Amino acid sequence: MNRITSFLEERQASFELLTHERHIRSAKEGAEYFGIEPGQTAPALVLRSGEQYWLMIVSGDRGRVDLEDLSKRLGCPSLKMANPQEVERITGFAVGAVPLVGISLPCIMDRRLYRYPHIYGGAGEPTSTLKISPADVEKWNQVVAWIE
Structure with missing residues (x-):
């Protein structure tokens, strides 16, 4: 079980961890x-300004x-x-595998994700994808700004 699965199970979240043989790029x-x-895809990206990261x-x-x-x-x-x-130093995860939850950075979230009941994004491993509701992603992140 990976770190993100543990994070979500501890919070009794509703999610699916989907595994695949190849990296999705x-x-x-x-x-x-x-x-x-x-x-419905939800890339998790890391931004910086000086020594601050989001x-x-x-x-x-x-x-x-x-x-x-x-x-x-x-x-x-x-x-x-x-x-x-x-990205790897700050999050502990490689680009392309940064999880949607469990990262202790302030979060900027796209309101467009709420068009869907579930979104698909990073789960911490290149051959895993997290299927989760956007509301749960918001709930387990420190959202400080929205992209409209």
Whole structure:
């Protein structure tokens, strides 16, 4: 059992851990593999501004996020994507496997995810995907901002 499964079971969460033989590398690939809409995929990305980091969970069909607007709303100088080494150092997980829950970073969440009863995203391992409700993702993260 992985760390994220333990995290969710301790909280009596409703979720499914889906395993697959190969890594899923994009929202399009995930949507095709699971037979879902691209918007149901929920990449968990890490942003940084100086020495501050945030977890950003977006809908797979969103496209670009206005980081300049987001940085103003968060009150920080500028936001950029953390590099793969930073992501692993800060979260303990590799890019592409960062879980939707269980990361102790302030979270930015995409409201578009609420279009679906379940979303699919990182589960901590490259060959596992977490299927969970967006409300539960919100519940077990420290959401500090929303992407509309």
